[in-house]
Amino acid sequence: xxTGAGISAESGVPTxxxxxxxxxxxxxxxxxxxEAYDRQPVVVQRFYDARRAALxxxxxxxxxxxxxxxxxxxxxxxxxxxxxxxxxxxxxxxHHVHHMHGELLQALxxxxxxxxxxxxxxxxxxxxxxxxxxxxxPDVVWFGEVPYGMDRIMLELRRADLFxxxxxxxxxxxxxxxxxxxGQQGARTLExxxxxxxxxxxxDEARHGPAGVLVPAWVDEVLGGxxx
Ligand code: BV8
Numbered sequence: 001x002x003t004g005a006g007i008s009a010e011s012g013v014p015t016x017x018x019x020x021x022x023x024x025x026x027x028x029x030x031x032x033x034x035e036a037y038d039r040q041p042v043v044v045q046r047f048y049d050a051r052r053a054a055l056x057x058x059x060x061x062x063x064x065x066x067x068x069x070x071x072x073x074x075x076x077x078x079x080x081x082x083x084x085x086x087x088x089x090x091x092x093x094x095h096h097v098h099h100m101h102g103e104l105l106q107a108l109x110x111x112x113x114x115x116x117x118x119x120x121x122x123x124x125x126x127x128x129x130x131x132x133x134x135x136x137x138p139d140v141v142w143f144g145e146v147p148y149g150m151d152r153i154m155l156e157l158r159r160a161d162l163f164x165x166x167x168x169x170x171x172x173x174x175x176x177x178x179x180x181x182x183g184q185q186g187a188r189t190l191e192x193x194x195x196x197x198x199x200x201x202x203x204d205e206a207r208h209g210p211a212g213v214l215v216p217a218w219v220d221e222v223l224g225g226x227x228x
Contacts, residue, residue: 006167068093
């Protein structure tokens with residue numbers, strides 16, 4: 001199971017590419033690359049501080065909650081990888097969430113490379129609670145950086161018999177390549193998205209509509225089958 005910004009849209013978290021999306025106000029290269037951070041760290045910290053603060057004002061929606069229910073029944077037979085850096089999957093009841101692009105509510109120290117749960121701002125460059133250096137950055141994967149846990153993800157894609165993609169435009173790699181890889185490994189592939197994504201033609205089946213409607217309906221279908 002792969003999710004993207006679309007699953008959090010109905011919770012009020014802006015997506016990236018839609019009108020009024022995150023990238024509307026900012027150029028990716030100005031806020032989401034290591035070079036941007038070296039060039040203008042205050043601008044980058046402010047961009048993520050604002051998103052971190054906004055996270056406290058939103059709630060998980062029925063799509064997140066449905067995946068929480070699915071995990072309760074399927075346990076380890078469900079591997080949930082998300083491109084999202086919000087914590088709405090966890091607040092929606094999912095306990096095992098693989099954040100391949102990092103987490104807003106975590107700070108990463110560039111000096112000691114250790115992580116610290118973080119809910120406040122980083123723009124005033126506070127000291128790292130572990131090593132004392134003022135080298136804390138958002139624990140997110142920027143463009144040009146290697147996503148987290150790719151080995152585990154590729155392993156799960158190889159053993160999957162069903163690959164489901166929810167709320168993603170299929171514009172960013174390596175996530176956008178997962179459907180092809182999973183399909184080549186024999187998995188059936190399903191897209192649940194508001195509208196056809198860039199890779200929609202690569203899926204065996206595609207259902208289009210809001211995740212808050214599609215995902216609970218699909219989970220009830222699966223659980224109906226499981227519990228029958
Ligand atoms: C890497 C964290 C090497 C920070 C993010 C191959 C070809 C071309 C380019 C590349 C390539 N390989 C690598 C690249 C470069 C680059 C890339 O892909 N560039 C793109 C722009 C072309 N990739 C990288 O740099 C990656 N690193 O490749 O390292 C490597 C690779 C493999 C193994 C080893 C080494 C790192 C990329 C990660 C960057 N960080 N996020 C932050 O959040 O600020 S990416 C960020 O943007 C998100 O995490 C997400 O991944 C992406 C946004 O995409 P979506 O989540 O899909 O959101 P979007 O708005 O685009 O779409 C929303 C969708 O939802 C839409 O389809 C919409 O219709 C739908 N929707 C809307 N509302 C709803 C809905 N659906 C249902 N219900 C609704 N209500």
